[in-house]
Amino acid sequence: MATGRTHRPATRSRGIPEATVARLPLYLRALTALSERSVPTVSSEELAAAAGVNSAKLRKDFSYLGSYGTRGVGYDVEYLVYQISRELGLTQDWPVVIVGIGNLGAALAGYGGFASRGFRVAALIDADPAMTGKPVAGIPVQHSDDLEKIINEDGVSIGVIATPAGVAQQVCDRLVAAGVTSILNFAPTVLSVPDGVDVRKVDLSIELQILAFHEQRKAGEEAGAESGPDSGTDTGAPAAPPAARTAGGSRKGPDGDVPAVMPA
Amino acid sequence: MATGRTHRPATRSRGIPEATVARLPLYLRALTALSERSVPTVSSEELAAAAGVNSAKLRKDFSYLGSYGTRGVGYDVEYLVYQISRELGLTQDWPVVIVGIGNLGAALAGYGGFASRGFRVAALIDADPAMTGKPVAGIPVQHSDDLEKIINEDGVSIGVIATPAGVAQQVCDRLVAAGVTSILNFAPTVLSVPDGVDVRKVDLSIELQILAFHEQRKAGEEAGAESGPDSGTDTGAPAAPPAARTAGGSRKGPDGDVPAVMPA
DNA sequence: CGGTGTGAAAACCTTCACAGCG
DNA sequence: CGCTGTGAAGGTTTTCACACCG
Numbered sequence: 001m002a003t004g005r006t007h008r009p010a011t012r013s014r015g016i017p018e019a020t021v022a023r024l025p026l027y028l029r030a031l032t033a034l035s036e037r038s039v040p041t042v043s044s045e046e047l048a049a050a051a052g053v054n055s056a057k058l059r060k061d062f063s064y065l066g067s068y069g070t071r072g073v074g075y076d077v078e079y080l081v082y083q084i085s086r087e088l089g090l091t092q093d094w095p096v097v098i099v100g101i102g103n104l105g106a107a108l109a110g111y112g113g114f115a116s117r118g119f120r121v122a123a124l125i126d127a128d129p130a131m132t133g134k135p136v137a138g139i140p141v142q143h144s145d146d147l148e149k150i151i152n153e154d155g156v157s158i159g160v161i162a163t164p165a166g167v168a169q170q171v172c173d174r175l176v177a178a179g180v181t182s183i184l185n186f187a188p189t190v191l192s193v194p195d196g197v198d199v200r201k202v203d204l205s206i207e208l209q210i211l212a213f214h215e216q217r218k219a220g221e222e223a224g225a226e227s228g229p230d231s232g233t234d235t236g237a238p239a240a241p242p243a244a245r246t247a248g249g250s251r252k253g254p255d256g257d258v259p260a261v262m263p264a
Numbered sequence: 265m266a267t268g269r270t271h272r273p274a275t276r277s278r279g280i281p282e283a284t285v286a287r288l289p290l291y292l293r294a295l296t297a298l299s300e301r302s303v304p305t306v307s308s309e310e311l312a313a314a315a316g317v318n319s320a321k322l323r324k325d326f327s328y329l330g331s332y333g334t335r336g337v338g339y340d341v342e343y344l345v346y347q348i349s350r351e352l353g354l355t356q357d358w359p360v361v362i363v364g365i366g367n368l369g370a371a372l373a374g375y376g377g378f379a380s381r382g383f384r385v386a387a388l389i390d391a392d393p394a395m396t397g398k399p400v401a402g403i404p405v406q407h408s409d410d411l412e413k414i415i416n417e418d419g420v421s422i423g424v425i426a427t428p429a430g431v432a433q434q435v436c437d438r439l440v441a442a443g444v445t446s447i448l449n450f451a452p453t454v455l456s457v458p459d460g461v462d463v464r465k466v467d468l469s470i471e472l473q474i475l476a477f478h479e480q481r482k483a484g485e486e487a488g489a490e491s492g493p494d495s496g497t498d499t500g501a502p503a504a505p506p507a508a509r510t511a512g513g514s515r516k517g518p519d520g521d522v523p524a525v526m527p528a
Numbered sequence: 529c530g531g532t533g534t535g536a537a538a539a540c541c542t543t544c545a546c547a548g549c550g
Numbered sequence: 551c552g553c554t555g556t557g558a559a560g561g562t563t564t565t566c567a568c569a570c571c572g
Binding site: 021030050087088090092103104108111114119158160188196198202203204205210211212215216217 | 285286288289290292293294314315316351352353354356358360366367368370371372374375377378380381382383421422424445446447448452454460462464466467468469470471472473474475476477478479480481482
């Protein structure tokens with residue numbers, strides 16, 4: 001997942017649980033699809049299936065928004081699309097800037113899912129002079145020297161960072177200084193921002209690592225014991241030597257030393 | 265954020281909470297950075313800051329893995345890197361196939377974060393014949409007709425779907441039929457898979473929508489008055505309310521019971 | 529001392545199950 | 551009757567705070 005969040009000051013009444021907020025886009029997507037097929041109403045059961053959650057959860061989620069359904073019938077698709085859009089703030093137009101136009105930035109620039117949800121790519125920004133002026137997904141790339149100007153002129157409050165990790169923090173700082181208060185970070189690094197600025201992160205490799213964890217477990221399960229090169233070693237007892245000091249000689253798994261992970 | 269099916273068999277021993285598993289990659293990343301700077305040990309406080317979580321949470325997380333720290337000192341960086349890598353299953357090599365080589369697929373193919381974490385891009389697959397043979401990030405694209413063969417020959421168990429939503433389910437079905445048991449889905453659609461197959465999804469526009477929700481709230485807040493983000497509301501009228509009538513009837517929505525205009 | 533490891537409390541989220549309304 | 555809306559129960563995650571150890 002990808003969460004990111006800056007502490008909520010414990011706020012007031014009108015609180016929609018964060019977990020619910022995170023699912024609203026899912027419901028919206030499912031509803032939009034139904035709307036396109038001109039389906040007039042849906043039951044919580046059907047909509048839940050389409051969104052990939054269970055119906056009790058969906059009903060509970062909707063109950064935080066208000067009573068928008070009709071007992072014995074279900075929910076009016078169009079009406080719900082509107083209510084959720086409004087709740088998410090998608091009834092207004094959100095100009096967004098994407099910084100870092102490499103492969104990923106280009107993919108984001110051309111991603112249809114943005115435009116269709118109230119987001120408008122206001123500008124593509126890159127530090128490489130060779131990119132300046134080059135159109136990507138139909139939008140000319142601008143140089144990062146103009147970052148502040150662009151943000152101010154367009155009243156941009158949401159920025160997407162798709163730069164290498166090394167420069168992400170400084171790009172972030174500039175965005176924040178220029179007035180951006182929400183950041184979607186694709187760089188594999190932790191950004192620090194002042195209070196009042198929201199950061200959400202998406203790390204592609206983290207998702208894969210979580211899958212690997214479960215995958216590994218499946219493999220170990222069906223064999224009871226193990227068979228791979230990296231055997232199960234210990235499992236039950238927490239044993240394992242905590243104090244494995246001395247940089248060069250930490251004794252680890254069966255494979256002598258040095259884990260198999262080493263970035264470039 | 266999205267877990268796949270496969271719920272805890274309950275009976276299985278060694279349960280590391282899902283929330284903890286999701287953070288292990290974060291710790292690993294922070295530790296890898298420290299390791300590169302040859303830092304020998306870290307305290308929970310320091311590591312937590314580097315990973316963007318609080319220290320109590322980090323210590324609790326590590327307690328599920330075992331007692332790998334030294335009281336009064338902290339954790340041995342190298343040792344912890346190894347332990348977490350092993351727990352995540354990253355000490356082995358995971359061949360991965362990426363299906364759908366558009367902008368996003370190309371970005372993924374070239375993403376350094378994969379290779380550095382035990383993942384190996386075994387193949388890039390696309391349905392467009394014009395792409396076949398073309399090298400992307402140094403790897404030649406193969407045609408989807410050969411999908412099953414590729415998966416079998418390489419013993420691939422993890423697949424990444426970066427195709428348009430319309431074909432995602434069928435690609436998924438083929439991957440699963442060929443033996444893939446973990447899928448990372450970038451297509452904005454819900455995939456249905458048999459039990460035993462894990463799916464995680466990453467939807468770029470969902471993250472932005474969540475940011476918009478908070479952004480909207482901020483805007484409404486500084487305007488002083490309460491009354492939610494949609495204060496004025498009124499807004500024309502149409503839309504199709506389910507059945508908002510009857511005095512004292514259902515009125516819970518933040519905006520009384522008067523519907524509002526449907527956005528385009 | 530300084531910092532880990534961990535029970536216990538608190539907060540949060542999900543699921544159950546059913547009252548009640550259309 | 552069918553389905554929503556929701557208290558209450560159950561589960562998970564986070565936070566607290568402190569015993570305990572190097």
